[in-house]
Amino acid sequence: MLKNxxxxxxxxVLVVLCVGLRNVNAQSAMDLRINEILVHNDSNYVDDFxxxxxxxxxxxxxxxxxxxxxxxxxxxITNPTKYYIPKGQPITLIPQESYIVFWADNEPDxxxxxxxxxxxxxxxxxxxxxxxxxxxxxxxxxxxxKTDVTYGRLEDGEAKWGFLEKSTPGANNDTKxxxxxxxxxxxxxxxxxxMALIAMSVVFTGLALLYLFxxxxxxxxxxxxxxxxxxxxxxxPGVIKQGLSGEVNAAIVxxxxxxxxxxxDQEDPVITMTKVSRTYSPWSSKIYGLRKSPR
Amino acid sequence: MENTSFFTFIIDHLGxxxxxxxxxxxxxxxxxxxxxxxxxxxxxxxxxxxxxLLVPIGFGILVGNIAFQPGSEIGxxxxxxxxxxxxxxxxxxxxPPLIFLGIGAMTDFSALISNPxxxxxxxxxxxxxFGAYGIALALGYSPSEAGAIAIIGGxxxxxxxxxxxxxxxxxxxxxxVSAYSYMALVPxxxxxxxKLLTNSKERLIRMKPPRPVSKQEKIIFPIAGLLLTCFxxxxxxxxxxxxxxxxxxxxxxxTKRLADTAKGPMIDIVTILIGLTVGASTQASNFLTMKSLGxxxxxxxxxxxxxxxxxxxxxxxxxxxxxxxxxxxxxxNAGVSAVPASARVSQVVGLxxxxxxxxxxxxxxxxxxxxxxSAVAAGVLLSFLF
Numbered sequence: 001m002l003k004n005x006x007x008x009x010x011x012x013v014l015v016v017l018c019v020g021l022r023n024v025n026a027q028s029a030m031d032l033r034i035n036e037i038l039v040h041n042d043s044n045y046v047d048d049f050x051x052x053x054x055x056x057x058x059x060x061x062x063x064x065x066x067x068x069x070x071x072x073x074x075x076x077i078t079n080p081t082k083y084y085i086p087k088g089q090p091i092t093l094i095p096q097e098s099y100i101v102f103w104a105d106n107e108p109d110x111x112x113x114x115x116x117x118x119x120x121x122x123x124x125x126x127x128x129x130x131x132x133x134x135x136x137x138x139x140x141x142x143x144x145x146k147t148d149v150t151y152g153r154l155e156d157g158e159a160k161w162g163f164l165e166k167s168t169p170g171a172n173n174d175t176k177x178x179x180x181x182x183x184x185x186x187x188x189x190x191x192x193x194x195m196a197l198i199a200m201s202v203v204f205t206g207l208a209l210l211y212l213f214x215x216x217x218x219x220x221x222x223x224x225x226x227x228x229x230x231x232x233x234x235x236x237p238g239v240i241k242q243g244l245s246g247e248v249n250a251a252i253v254x255x256x257x258x259x260x261x262x263x264x265d266q267e268d269p270v271i272t273m274t275k276v277s278r279t280y281s282p283w284s285s286k287i288y289g290l291r292k293s294p295r
Numbered sequence: 296m297e298n299t300s301f302f303t304f305i306i307d308h309l310g311x312x313x314x315x316x317x318x319x320x321x322x323x324x325x326x327x328x329x330x331x332x333x334x335x336x337x338x339x340x341x342x343x344x345x346x347x348l349l350v351p352i353g354f355g356i357l358v359g360n361i362a363f364q365p366g367s368e369i370g371x372x373x374x375x376x377x378x379x380x381x382x383x384x385x386x387x388x389x390x391p392p393l394i395f396l397g398i399g400a401m402t403d404f405s406a407l408i409s410n411p412x413x414x415x416x417x418x419x420x421x422x423x424x425f426g427a428y429g430i431a432l433a434l435g436y437s438p439s440e441a442g443a444i445a446i447i448g449g450x451x452x453x454x455x456x457x458x459x460x461x462x463x464x465x466x467x468x469x470x471x472v473s474a475y476s477y478m479a480l481v482p483x484x485x486x487x488x489x490k491l492l493t494n495s496k497e498r499l500i501r502m503k504p505p506r507p508v509s510k511q512e513k514i515i516f517p518i519a520g521l522l523l524t525c526f527x528x529x530x531x532x533x534x535x536x537x538x539x540x541x542x543x544x545x546x547x548x549x550t551k552r553l554a555d556t557a558k559g560p561m562i563d564i565v566t567i568l569i570g571l572t573v574g575a576s577t578q579a580s581n582f583l584t585m586k587s588l589g590x591x592x593x594x595x596x597x598x599x600x601x602x603x604x605x606x607x608x609x610x611x612x613x614x615x616x617x618x619x620x621x622x623x624x625x626x627x628n629a630g631v632s633a634v635p636a637s638a639r640v641s642q643v644v645g646l647x648x649x650x651x652x653x654x655x656x657x658x659x660x661x662x663x664x665x666x667x668x669s670a671v672a673a674g675v676l677l678s679f680l681f
Contacts, residue, residue: 182438183437192425198675199421199425202675204418207414210411211412211414213411246656
């Protein structure tokens with residue numbers, strides 16, 4: 001019996017773990033995405049040395065800041081640790097849903113955002129975790145690439161790649177006018193009836209779940225209480241125990257409330273002196289903080 | 296020459312000083328708002344209408360409407376000002392969950408646990424929110440604004456602040472003031488609808504006394520409550536998690552000190568800060584607009600719809616309940632989460648028809664269910680509109 005119970009418990013734990021792990025979102029380096037690249041830069045974005053170089057944009061899709069310091073960028077999957085992004089630099093910390101741009105100009109001496117390789121068509125760009133083994137993201141550069149036209153994800157962090165209408169280093173790839181969630185919702189439900197129906201169903205479902213749970217629990221508890229009462233009667237037959245009903249309690253509470261309200265701010269001529277009892281607490285005791293008086 | 300330039304200096308600086316005074320910057324709008332603030336303080340102290348809230352809010356309105364030269368780092372909207380730092384807790388939704396923690400620590404859910412079907416009454420009263428949402432849309436408010444205004448119907452100040460700070464921060468001052476004002480006016484708004492929707496037989500229904508609730512059930516309630524509601528609406532997590540945590544601190548009885556802090560000094564501090572800053576955010580230039588007037592109109596409407604929803608729902612479920620198990624529809628109004636004001640209204644209206652029929656304990660069930668219901672409804676609004 002006990003064994004059966006244990007195996008059911010194990011099964012439940014396993015199911016919960018499977019369901020839970022299915023969509024684990026680490027909110028970490030694994031949320032980084034290679035988001036946009038430009039291979040042939042003739043008159044596009046200029047680097048901090050005034051030069052037109054190829055570039056790679058990395059996007060932090062997480063809802064918290066992620067540091068790219070300590071990770072590796074490479075254009076050679078057999079050499080995952082080709083370019084080490086230095087740690088401890090403020091610029092490597094990418095805020096939530098933001099970007100960092102690296103220059104693929106093979107000029108690593110020009111700063112930490114200048115890589116030690118250049119972009120070439122048909123090569124695969126990879127971002128590796130700090131262990132140099134775990135692949136975070138990769139993209140194979142489609143050939144041929146257009147001059148000054150960037151190749152990127154059509155929407156930030158999404159799977160679909162293509163040539164973008166506008167190059168957007170350090171900005172959202174999707175430059176079309178955005179419609180808010182609220183506007184989308186109201187487009188299909190201009191009167192609010194849909195919202196009322198859905199929302200009331202959700203509110204009812206939530207509270208109905210609680211109702212069912214506590215209805216069941218209440219039945220169990222009432223049964224338990226009756227059984228305990230029976231046992232009490234058997235063990236002490238002469239004793240009759242009766243509590244006050246809820247109504248009587250409510251009446252007492254209400255009467256006290258009204259009485260208290262009427263008495264509010266009216267001075268009572270009778271002075272009552274009561275000794276205030278203090279519960280001993282070592283935190284407030286002074287006896288431990290004082291030395292004994294010398295004799 | 297020396298004297299003349301000294302006097303010129305004095306006069307120039309006096310003139311400059313006068314330009315910085317509130318007298319020089321005052322407008323009619325500021326005077327109107329100061330009058331509103333004074334009215335709030337009067338109602339709170341003299342009539343005891345929700346004094347814990349209306350005193351800080353009323354005083355905040357005075358603070359926010361003392362006109363000053365812009366750029367002096369004084370106002371609630373000016374970056375770097377002390378008031379702006381305090382307002383951060385409102386703007387980023389920090390204060391409402393802390394207040395919910397305190398509410399959880401001071402709420403006894405026994406009435407609800409002993410008669411769980413009252414939870415559904417708390418759900419029905421949320422109709423006020425979604426009724427007001429539709430009307431706000433029809434009046435031309437944007438969907439986000441309509442959602443933020445509609446939450447007034449939940450009759451829950453912290454929830455209204457939490458939702459409006461996300462959906463329509465520019466309307467938050469008006470929404471919060473409207474929500475708190477109507478919460479204070481619950482004894483005035485609700486009784487006419489309660490009387491209108493019930494007949495004399497229904498008003499005299501005597502409900503079964505609630506059964507005693509064990510400690511185990513009270514401990515299970517916040518845990519099950521959190522899991523069952525937040526799995527369904529994770530957007531309500533900040534409010535619901537804090538509400539149930541506060542309740543667990545209370546009911547577990549092993550964390551008395553924490554529960555005492557949550558329901559005592561902490562909620563008091565946060566109430567002062569939230570009241571003061573919300574009041575101060577009602578600067579005349581932002582507050583005295585047609586939109587604010589609309590918000591007050593919709594707020595009253597939302598409260599009325601919520602009352603009708605709660606009372607109407609009780610009447611409907613009574614059709615399916617056996618004699619002896621029926622619910623007095625006068626507790627339906629308590630489904631709005633103005634705790635305990637609306638439950639008190641049930642008691643007072645109930646007593647006016649039968650001096651021995653005490654409904655307070657029964658009304659506390661839907662009342663606390665309304666707190667949960669409005670937080671779930673807030674989560675739904677945020678899921679769709681944020």
